[in-house]
Amino acid sequence: MPDMQATTVRFSFPTRFRTWLREHLGLDKAIGYTILGRAWASLAGLVTVALIAHLLSPAEQGFYYTFGSLIALQIIFELGFSFVILQMASHERAHLTISEDDEISGDPVAHDRLASVLQKTVRWYTVGAVFLAVALIFAGSHFFAANTTSSTSVSWKFPWYVTAIAATLTFQIDPLLSFLEGCGFVARVARVRLGQAVLGSALAWIALISHHGLFAPALIILGNASTSIVWLFNRRHLLFSLLRRRPGTNSVHWSSEVWPFQWRIAISWLCGYFIFQLYNPVLFAYDGAVVAGQMGMSLSLTNALMSVSIAWINTKAAPFGSMIARREFDQLDHHFFRALARSTGICCAGASVIWLIDFLLNRMHSPLAQRLVDPASLAFLLGTAPLNAITFGQAMYLRAHKQEKFLLNSILGAVLVGASTLVLGKFYGVRGVVVGSFASGLLVGLPMGTYTFAKFRRLWHAA
Secondary structure, three states: OHHHHHHHHHHHHHHHHHHHHHHHOOOOHHHHHHHHHHHHHHHHHHHHHHHHHHHOOHHHHHHHHHHHHHHHHHHHHHOOHHHHHHHHHHHHHOOEEEOOOOOEEEOHHHHHHHHHHHHHHHHHHHHHHHHHHHHHHHHHHHHHHHOOOOOOOOOOHHHHHHHHHHHHHHHHHHHHHHHHHHOOOHHHHHHHHHHHHHHHHHHHHHHHHOOOHHHHHHHHHHHHHHHHHHHHHHOHHHHHHHHHOOOHHHOOOHHHHHHHHHHHHHHHHHHHHHHHOOHHHHHHHHHOHHHHHHHHHHHHHHHHHHHHHOHHHHOOHHHHHHHHHOOOHHHHHHHHHHHHHHHHHHHHHHHHHHHHHHHHHHHOOOHHHHHOOOHHHHHHHHHHHHHHHHHHHHHHHHHOOOOOOOHHHHHHHHHHHHHHHHHHHHHHHHHHHHHHHHHHHHHHHHHHHHHHHHHHHHHHHHO
């Protein structure tokens, strides 16, 4: 009898702990896998940062991070369609059931429309991948050649070509993950992304340790692609059954149903490049590879913090879309506001910890601190993270209604941040860039986003 009681205690404690995490922190499987993936990416990022600092020259570090900023230009070809796919799929999935063996049952019209969404997705990204490959290879080559001095001895060409081709491969694969996420596979996709993070980091470390550091970005991307391909192969029955299905008259009408949402999302996504990715290329052009490398490493820490904190929000995009399709607005608001509070709290706490560590590294005159921007500039950079987390949550909530009401906000934010980066970056360097971005978010982005969110939430739900 005592042994049975001990066994009960041993097995009930993990259960109680999981229940506590779910009730008090809102941790479900999707968030759990996402946080594990982001936590791994953050911890692995510290290892990567240390390897970069020890094994790459300051100039090579600048090329390393600028590779990432230029790869982000794929947003021009993606046009935010992945988020549109997720929302379109989640609204149709609300009327269907997908069994464990990937058989679909339920409303035949919703079934046809779900198949139509996938078919249009595959066609769109196949064409876009061709243009993306050409653009990245030639535009990137021109940018580096034009902004590299004869004194900068960095062999960047072949690593850049491999990185561009790898990015083209993931460009075609990632929308399939978004589609399946919209179909309800949120936790499983989060688990795939955890695997991507682990494999990508391992391959990057191999490249750095073997003194082929500029190939690390390409290997990270290829690690992501290979992990996705393995999982998608296991879902081939579901995907091929939808690709073979003939939607007929129930096909999704692109011009009337998708395009009005997509073109607004596309512009918002494009504006996001100027808000989040312009720093490195501008500093690379104005102040050289070394300064761009300091900003790149600082941004990688800030982005890691953001990716962890918004896990409470972005893992709910598909469930929120299904709740809206069923008009469960009270339940929607209950889950959203709890998730937003947790996301913002985690972001503020993480920003404080990162800044304190950087401050202590500077006080100890650690060489690692010299690979980051100065503590005052880092404070402004980290300060934008909670502002962006709140705005991201508000925008995602409205977009889950298959509406894009943050278009004007995105355009204004891109103009303000882009202009301040170009002008202040030229005259004041890193400090000007981060102060301009922080001021734009605090004085314009957050107030305008909150007004937009409150206005349309009230109008739509009252109706």
